[in-house]
Amino acid sequence: MMQAMATRAESAALTRRALLDAAADLLDLGGPEAVTLREVSARAGVTRGAPYRHFTGKDSLLTALATESWERITDQVHTLRTDPALSDSDKLRGALRVLIGVGRGQPHLYQMLFRRHGHRPEELGEGLDRVRRQLCAPAGDPAADRIRAAGRFQEEFLIIVTDLVGERNARHYGALLLASAHGIADMELTGHLSTDSLRTTSDELVDTLVRMVTDAGETT
Amino acid sequence: MMQAMATRAESAALTRRALLDAAADLLDLGGPEAVTLREVSARAGVTRGAPYRHFTGKDSLLTALATESWERITDQVHTLRTDPALSDSDKLRGALRVLIGVGRGQPHLYQMLFRRHGHRPEELGEGLDRVRRQLCAPAGDPAADRIRAAGRFQEEFLIIVTDLVGERNARHYGALLLASAHGIADMELTGHLSTDSLRTTSDELVDTLVRMVTDAGETT
């Protein structure tokens, strides 16, 4: 009765969306362990087997969630970058804070963004080589889609860094900035960056980071 | 027949160790999902219920593994710090590389080190406040033990940073360095720090990081 009048494709799309939304809610509430395909299905108004018509399994569903989040983040950073009112360093600070903001607001979703590629037992030990292979994987493969989405974010981010430190050092400092921001976000949400014992806030750390990189980047 | 002649306490200690070792093996091989209490018990030569005499559950076992690893890492860093042949910046570089080395050599164990504190559904949303409370928790509580072990590492690490940048900025730059190193390690082991597309190695990133901090730290 909810999706009363709907063509077949529309109905399927609605179901898929409902599954993703329900999974996102459960993920925010109780982490990956709380995302149970049965509960997701129930919240989406379908039965246990329905998700397998849209995803290959639980992992695929979680990965699709991460892909969507990467795309959302990329859009935010793109908007930041093309804002003429902001200075280059403001854009960089903003981009880093977008990432940290996700970690703060949706910690479990954030951890899905940086999940290991191919964490199945049979896929271990291949490391980064697998990533390269997956970049050539067909569209629709959930894992490959997520990697590509994360890659598009990195490209967007790299443009900002390039504007600030020049093309020569952009990739090096870009990697450093990204890794540092991720480390700050991850340690904060896991409780390992105690603001009490270390007497620092994430924002101050980002400021210091950007300042150091601009200083080092200009003189090189 | 293996532990033929042994008092009860000795036998129990041997079993506990065998459980931890088996769990560590499985963790290295297939990640947390592959660590099944049944398989751990089988490899340790006991039955399914035995682990519950030594740990409160699966989570407790994994947490104990992380605690042991933190202690091992702390020892390594302490050895580095008290080595008179090393310069202050060499000690710092070494300490950061110890962390990254664990991430490279035992990726799944590394991710256990930085697991979220209290990731059970009923414990969410409390954030860092929970950490402070757990610091006062009784010894034997697996989660609190791990936090304390991680704290001891941070203290050891902070001494190195203090020697390099002075006590005034030690905590700020210490947090920054630690978070950055963790970000590098984590992004490398999850495949998000592509050495191809970014044309950088973790070692180069550490070098740049230490150089930037020493420059910024001295002038402040």
Added chain:
DNA sequence: CATTTCAGATGACGTTGTCACCTTAGCGAC
């Protein structure tokens, strides 16, 4: 030697991911 205690064994239960199989409604061909 009698008793307590505790490591370990065993059986059971609920939950979960996954799949094979079935049902049914939308859609095009004629």
Added chain:
DNA sequence: GTCGCTAAGGTGACAACGTCATCTGAAATG
């Protein structure tokens, strides 16, 4: 219109898992 195809969704079942209540037997204690 009707027929057949296709794919979304429903249903039952299965294996694996974490966990616990209960039992057993041997070491420890007096």
